[in-house]
Amino acid sequence: MNSIKDRFIKYIHTLQDQICSGLEAADGSAMFEEDNWKRDGGGGGRTRVIADGDVIEKGGVNTSVVFGKLGEMAKKQLKVDYEDFFACGLSLVIHPKSPMVPTIHMNVRYFEIYDDQGDYVNGWFGGGTDLTPYYLDKEDAKFFHTSLKAACDPFGKELYPEYKDKCDKYFYNSHRGETRGIGGVFFDYLKPTTEKTSEDWMQMTQSVGDSFLPIYSKIIATHKEETYTPEQKVWQEIRRGRYVEFNLLHDRGTHFGIKTNGRTESVLMSLPPTVRWEYMHEPERGSREAELVENLKAVDWV
Amino acid sequence: MNSIKDRFIKYIHTLQDQICSGLEAADGSAMFEEDNWKRDGGGGGRTRVIADGDVIEKGGVNTSVVFGKLGEMAKKQLKVDYEDFFACGLSLVIHPKSPMVPTIHMNVRYFEIYDDQGDYVNGWFGGGTDLTPYYLDKEDAKFFHTSLKAACDPFGKELYPEYKDKCDKYFYNSHRGETRGIGGVFFDYLKPTTEKTSEDWMQMTQSVGDSFLPIYSKIIATHKEETYTPEQKVWQEIRRGRYVEFNLLHDRGTHFGIKTNGRTESVLMSLPPTVRWEYMHEPERGSREAELVENLKAVDWV
Numbered sequence: 001m002n003s004i005k006d007r008f009i010k011y012i013h014t015l016q017d018q019i020c021s022g023l024e025a026a027d028g029s030a031m032f033e034e035d036n037w038k039r040d041g042g043g044g045g046r047t048r049v050i051a052d053g054d055v056i057e058k059g060g061v062n063t064s065v066v067f068g069k070l071g072e073m074a075k076k077q078l079k080v081d082y083e084d085f086f087a088c089g090l091s092l093v094i095h096p097k098s099p100m101v102p103t104i105h106m107n108v109r110y111f112e113i114y115d116d117q118g119d120y121v122n123g124w125f126g127g128g129t130d131l132t133p134y135y136l137d138k139e140d141a142k143f144f145h146t147s148l149k150a151a152c153d154p155f156g157k158e159l160y161p162e163y164k165d166k167c168d169k170y171f172y173n174s175h176r177g178e179t180r181g182i183g184g185v186f187f188d189y190l191k192p193t194t195e196k197t198s199e200d201w202m203q204m205t206q207s208v209g210d211s212f213l214p215i216y217s218k219i220i221a222t223h224k225e226e227t228y229t230p231e232q233k234v235w236q237e238i239r240r241g242r243y244v245e246f247n248l249l250h251d252r253g254t255h256f257g258i259k260t261n262g263r264t265e266s267v268l269m270s271l272p273p274t275v276r277w278e279y280m281h282e283p284e285r286g287s288r289e290a291e292l293v294e295n296l297k298a299v300d301w302v
Numbered sequence: 303m304n305s306i307k308d309r310f311i312k313y314i315h316t317l318q319d320q321i322c323s324g325l326e327a328a329d330g331s332a333m334f335e336e337d338n339w340k341r342d343g344g345g346g347g348r349t350r351v352i353a354d355g356d357v358i359e360k361g362g363v364n365t366s367v368v369f370g371k372l373g374e375m376a377k378k379q380l381k382v383d384y385e386d387f388f389a390c391g392l393s394l395v396i397h398p399k400s401p402m403v404p405t406i407h408m409n410v411r412y413f414e415i416y417d418d419q420g421d422y423v424n425g426w427f428g429g430g431t432d433l434t435p436y437y438l439d440k441e442d443a444k445f446f447h448t449s450l451k452a453a454c455d456p457f458g459k460e461l462y463p464e465y466k467d468k469c470d471k472y473f474y475n476s477h478r479g480e481t482r483g484i485g486g487v488f489f490d491y492l493k494p495t496t497e498k499t500s501e502d503w504m505q506m507t508q509s510v511g512d513s514f515l516p517i518y519s520k521i522i523a524t525h526k527e528e529t530y531t532p533e534q535k536v537w538q539e540i541r542r543g544r545y546v547e548f549n550l551l552h553d554r555g556t557h558f559g560i561k562t563n564g565r566t567e568s569v570l571m572s573l574p575p576t577v578r579w580e581y582m583h584e585p586e587r588g589s590r591e592a593e594l595v596e597n598l599k600a601v602d603w604v
Contacts, residue, residue, distance in 0.1 A: 035582070049581045060581065175560045175569075241573070248550035249560060258477045258551060267477075271543070271579040278575070279351045279362070280337070280567050 004123065004198050005086065008110045011202075012063045012090040013046070015108075015209050019061050019092065020048055022213040026220045027053040032061065037263055042068035047266045051273070055101065055224050059094035060269035070113075073259045077252070082121055084114035089127075090209065091253075093270040094216070099236035100226040102133035102140065102181070103243065104216050105270070107253075108209040110202070123198060125205040126188035128163070129212060130171050131219075132181030132243060134236045136292045138301075140219055141182045145301040148185050151211040155196075155204040160302075163187045168298040173246050178296035180246045235289050237276035244275055306425065306500050307388065310412045313504075314365045314392040315348075317410075317511050321363050321394065322350055324515040328522045329355040334363065339565055344370035349568045353575070357403065357526050361396035362571035372415075375561045379554070384423055386416035391429075392511065393555075395572040396518070401538035402528040404435035404442065404483070405545065406518050407572070409555075410511040412504075425500060427507040428490035430465070431514060432473050433521075434483030434545060436538045438594045440603075442521055443484050447603040450487050453513040457498075457506040462604075465489045470600040475548050480598035482548045537591050539578035546577055 002010075020032045030053025038044040045064030050056050065088040070078065074085075089109030096103065108127035115121050131144050149160040163185035171180040185208060190201040247254050247270055257267035283289030304312075322334045332355030340346040347366030352358050367390040372380070376387075391411030398405065410429035417423050433446050447466065454462040465487035473482040487510060492503040549556050549572055559569035585591030 051581065058579075058581070175563075175566045237576075244546060244577075245550060245570070248547060249556075254551075261477075264477045265582050268547070268579065269581055273579060274539075275546075275577040275579070276575060277360075277570065277573040277577070279353065279360070279571055 004202055005088075005110065005112060008202060009065055009088050011206055011209070012065075012088060012108065016046065016048065016061055016063045016090055019090075019213055020050075022217060023050065023056065023059070023061070023094070026217050027055045029054040030056060037266070039064075039066050039068075039263070042066060045263065045266060047263075047269065049269060053097070055096055055098070055220055057095050057097040058273040059092070060266075061090070061092040062266055062269065063090045064088065064266070071260055074256065077256055077259070078111075080113050082113045082115055084116075084118065086112040086114075091270075092212075095240070095272045096220070096224075098224065098226065099134040099228050099232045100223040101220055102131050102223075103240075103272070104131050104212075104219075105129060106209070106212045108205050110205075122191055124188070125190040125198075125201045127205050127208055128167055128170075128184060128186035129208065130167055130181050130184035130186070132239075133292065134232075134239050135288050136182070136295050137223070140222065141295075141299070141301045143218070144182070144184065144215060147211055147215045148208065149302055151207040152185065152204065154207065155200060159187075159204070160185065165298070171246065173242055173250065175249065176242060176245070178242075178293065179298070180243065180296075182295065182299065182301065234276065235283075237272075237274055238278060238281055239292075240272035240275045241277045244271055247271065306504055307390075307412065307414060310504060311367055311390050313508055313511070314390060314410065317392055318348065318350065318363055318365045321392075321515055322352075324519060325352065325358065325361070325363070325396065328519050329357045331356040332358060339568070341366075341368050341370075341565070344368060347565065347568060349565075349571065351571060355399070357398055357400070357522055359397050359399040360575035361394070362568075363392070363394040364568055364571065365392045366390065366568070373562055376558065379558055379561070380413075382415050384415045384417055386418075386420065388414040388416075393572075394514075397542070397574045398522070398526075400526065400528065401436040401530050401534045402525040403522055404433050404525075405542075405574070406433055406514075406521075407431060408511070408514045410507050412507075424493055426490070427492040427500075427503045429507050429510055430469055430472075430486060430488035431510065432469055432483050432486035432488070434541075435594065436534075436541050437590050438484070438597050439525070442524065443597075443601075443603045445520070446484070446486065446517060449513055449517045450510065451604055453509040454487065454506065456509065457502060461489075461506070462487065467600070473548065475544055475552065477551065478544060478547070480544070480595065481600070482545065482598075484597060484601065484603065536578065537585075539574075539576055540580060540583055541594075542574035542577045543579045546573055549573065 032048040032050045035047040043066035047062045049060045067086040091107035093105045106129035112123035152160040167183045167186035334350040334352045337349040345368035349364045351362045369388040371385045393409035395407045408431035414425035451462040469485045469488035472488045
């Protein structure tokens with residue numbers, strides 16, 4: 001019988017293959033390139049990047065399986081007293097060329113810690129996905145959230161509302177007073193309880209992971225043929241600046257990677273290809289750009 | 303008799319005027335636009351921005367004079383136990399259009415704290431400047447550091463080496479293993495000692511502030527007519543990405559501004575206009591781009 005750990009490692013590698021094939025098909029032109037890397041101290045990863053496609057301007061779908069000793073920084077951030085750890089996960093960010101196609105992020109992960117004898121202390125699942133459009137399509141927003149609700153509901157009707165709320169709170173640019181995008185789901189520290197086993201949490205996490213490709217393929221198909229102006233591309237680049245601000249100022253995952261000497265190019269693979277900062281840029285009142293910004297808050301899309 | 307505080311407020315406003323006039327003359331086309339803002343809780347600022355010039359693509363020269371109560375976050379970061387504070391300073395970042403002209407940052411500041419009765423507890427000066435070229439010109443580097451040494455030397459020969467070392471250590475992208483640029487000077491917490499009065503530190507700080515315009519005007523004049531290729535512009539945009547990474551991941555000034563609910567647009571005015579991230583970008587061995595990266599470390603330029 002395989003352990004949760006071994007089965008989840010196998011899952012993320014299979015999912016990485018499926019997602020990369022699916023995205024190559026959706027793009028129709030660019031192909032992923034793979035970079036394998038080893039980590040000093042144990043483990044490594046499989047970074048796959050795609051660039052300059054017909055649909056995807058820059059994207060990465062990474063898996064990593066790492067283990068060893070937690071540094072002081074990592075112990076503090078994870079609030080654990082043990083040193084020995086194991087972590088594996090899949091993490092992706094896709095930045096489309098067209099401002100009509102939203103940027104998307106998704107990740108699923110599993111973490112275990114061990115005592116000095118190497119015995120299992122506990123383990124938990126985490127993950128999430130959020131959608132960052134440049135122009136708001138309310139049908140997309142409803143479809144995205146309804147699909148995520150459907151992925152979570154089999155494991156408890158209370159989960160989607162809780163994870164949706166966590167997502168709105170987590171992907172929040174406090175210094176701008178706006179969410180990164182239109183939300184999604186976010187969950188962490190899913191440990192066994194009296195009602196749920198690790199197996200249940202793994203199934204739930206996989207259900208969210210499995211939902212990515214059908215959701216994003218449909219959103220790409222809906223918008224990829226839409227035309228756009230150079231001004232709309234500039235708007236996309238300004239909004240990408242907000243994405244950079246979130247990832248570098250607020251994202252715990254990025255800080256964890258940087259502070260624990262993670263592989264910089266894999267950690268920062270999430271940053272968009274071309275970005276723009278203009279002083280005091282504000283969209284015109286009543287414009288589609290203004291409509292987006294007005295909806296960068298907790299909205300009940302289902 | 304005017305206090306140190308009042309005289310330094312006057313100084314930064316006069317310096318702001320001089321620098322803005324000087325930079326407009328050096329640019330020859332664009333003009334600064336001014337934004338006055340008030341701070342909830344006390345004080346405000348004068349943000350001046352310039353964009354789309356012949357030389358300067360985006361730049362800001364800001365002053366602020368603020369006072370009131372420090373929040374918990376600010377007390378922690380400043381390591382002070384008192385609540386009442388006063389702070390004023392000038393801060394500038396200039397991003398030139400041409401990759402042949404370096405980006406520059408400079409700031410000078412003064413801070414005071416008071417006890418519950420409103421009595422002065424202590425005050426300190428801080429500041430610094432650093433140069434971020436896209437192509438290395440060793441003559442520029444020597445000129446920049448020699449000029450800063452000349453600005454500091456009258457106040458003690460030990461100061462320049464100490465501040466130069468602090469600058470190399472502060473403006474360091476640890477996750478990239480490289481300095482932000484070719485360094486400069488950085489100093490903070492300059493309080494009265496048995497040998498130096500607040501007046502001495504103010505003079506020293508002003509000497510660094512005064513050195514900015516002649517230094518940068520000369521560097522602009524040296525390089526502004528040089529031609530460059532689209533590939534060299536792309537290189538500049540990739541390097542600007544490192545500038546963003548430093549400011550958002552590591553810069554204490556940015557974090558202080560964001561965490562204390564500073565004025566976001568003024569805090570983030572330092573970010574470059576157009577920026578680019580490419581996965582695993584590395585300059586060709588032996589190229590001018592590689593020469594720059596090889597020198598992004600502590601180098602004795604004087």
